[in-house]
Amino acid sequence: MKHIIAFIAAIMCSLSTASAEDGPFGLKWGSSVEEIRTSGVELKDFSSSEFGRSFVATKLNKALSDQDTTLLSFGYDNKLWRIVAVSRSYENDPYGNSVKSRYKELSDVLSSKYGKGKTSHHLGRSIYSEPQYFLAGIRGGDSNWFTNFDAGRVFIQLGLSASDSSTGRWRMIFEHKDGRRSFEDGKRSQEKGSL
Structure with missing residues (x-):
């Protein structure tokens, strides 16, 4: 009898863990808006509404030193499935040296935690292949600089963006794969109801 009770307790524990998987920044995948607010996040x-109901989050329990903006998306079923974090601006650096250095640090941390990612570093043609036009190429879409990590149940992309030819930022996108499927099902259902 004791073995049966222990077995049932182990199953219940694993089920509760699976429904509240740890995500980045002290968040839990599948949390509702109310649960996130209750944890102290504003x-x-x-x-x-491209990714369902979405919010800008502040007062996260955990964040990176240069993290500026965090966007949480809850799809159509009020379950956290997508997190986007964007850095502060790295200004006056058309070469992108500062933001590329930070990108390398973050890529190393993500690799150590989630395994080696698939990198795409592509410089554009013409002037965008020259180092002094690195951020101009990123801004114009002629160049791209990102790494994708496939971490089992989570997809992560670390990339660079630029708001002008001398100001860059890093951006991290985390997507819970089960949540992504639920979001896509909800989107199809909503679109079908609208037509």
């Missing part, structure tokens, strides 16, 4: 509505 959420402000985000105007785009």
Whole structure:
């Protein structure tokens, strides 16, 4: 009898762990908006609904020193499935040396935690292949600089963006794969209901 009770307790523990998987920044995948707010995170509505109901989050329990903006998406079923973190601006550096250095540090940390990622570092043609136009190429879409990590149940992309030819940022996208499927099902259902 004791063995049966221990077995049932072990199963219950594993089920509760599976439904509340740890995500980045002290968040848990599948959490509701209310659960996130209860944990002390402040959420402000985000105007785009491209990824379902989304919020700009502040007062995260964990964050990176240069993390500026964090966007949480809950799809159509009120379950956290997508997290985007964007850095502060790295200014006055058309070569992108500062933001590329930080990108390398973050890529190394992600590799040690999730395994080696698949890197795509592509410089554009013409002037965008020259080092002094690195961020201009990123800004114009002629160049790209990112790494994708396939971490089992989570997809992660670390990349660079630029708001002008001398200001860069890093961006990390975390997507829980089961949540992604639920989001896509909800989106199809909503679109079908709209037509």
